[in-house]
Amino acid sequence: MAESSGSNKAAERIGYITRVQSFSACHRLHSLYLSDEENKKVYGKCNNPYGHGHNYKVEVTVRGKIDPVTGMVMNLTDLKRCIEEVIMIPLDHKNLDKDVPYFANVVSTTENLAVYIWDNMVKDLPASLLYEIRIHETDKNIVIYRGE
Ligand SMILES: Nc1nc2c(c(=O)[nH]1)N=C([C@H](O)[C@H](O)COP(=O)(O)OP(=O)(O)OP(=O)(O)O)CN2
Numbered sequence: 001m002a003e004s005s006g007s008n009k010a011a012e013r014i015g016y017i018t019r020v021q022s023f024s025a026c027h028r029l030h031s032l033y034l035s036d037e038e039n040k041k042v043y044g045k046c047n048n049p050y051g052h053g054h055n056y057k058v059e060v061t062v063r064g065k066i067d068p069v070t071g072m073v074m075n076l077t078d079l080k081r082c083i084e085e086v087i088m089i090p091l092d093h094k095n096l097d098k099d100v101p102y103f104a105n106v107v108s109t110t111e112n113l114a115v116y117i118w119d120n121m122v123k124d125l126p127a128s129l130l131y132e133i134r135i136h137e138t139d140k141n142i143v144i145y146r147g148e
């Protein structure tokens with residue numbers, strides 16, 4: 001097998017790994033900063049006071065050096081644990097607006113859900129590894145957040 005050429009110090013290789021996790025939750029798009037009329041106008045059917053549900057699919061991507069000893073950017077088993085803590089336990093089978101304090105006064109759009117997941121995941125992962133949160137709210141609606 002051909003040996004890779006180069007100095008005896010192996011070049012640093014950067015990898016991206018992604019774990020996918022689905023969860024179900026309901027919500028209502030309603031802003032506290034708009035009147036009821038304005039909410040109906042802005043959010044339409046999604047402002048229905050009884051809410052609606054989604055089977056969200058989240059893709060969590062981390063970026064980092066491929067460890068020359070373990071061959072891993074990070075252990076996907078550790079990422080799985082982090083996803084369980086940050087996504088499944090607080091969000092799965094919940095009403096985002098009523099069960100998740102963060103959304104008491106933040107509209108539960110998919111953009112804000114991605115920010116919520118990012119802010120909580122970045123605290124739980126090794127520094128600067130988190131690269132992207134990608135959320136499929138429906139088959140047609142996808143939101144990407146990279147911490148900007
Ligand atoms: N910028 C955003 N716009 C909308 C969001 C959002 O999170 N960010 N969310 C919604 C609603 O939650 C809604 O449930 C999703 O829209 P919906 O019309 O139900 O889903 P589709 O677009 O996939 O439906 P189709 O009718 O099949 O196109 C709305 N807007």
Ligand SMILES: [Zn+2]
Pocket residue numbers: 027046052053054
């Ligand atoms: Zn919705």
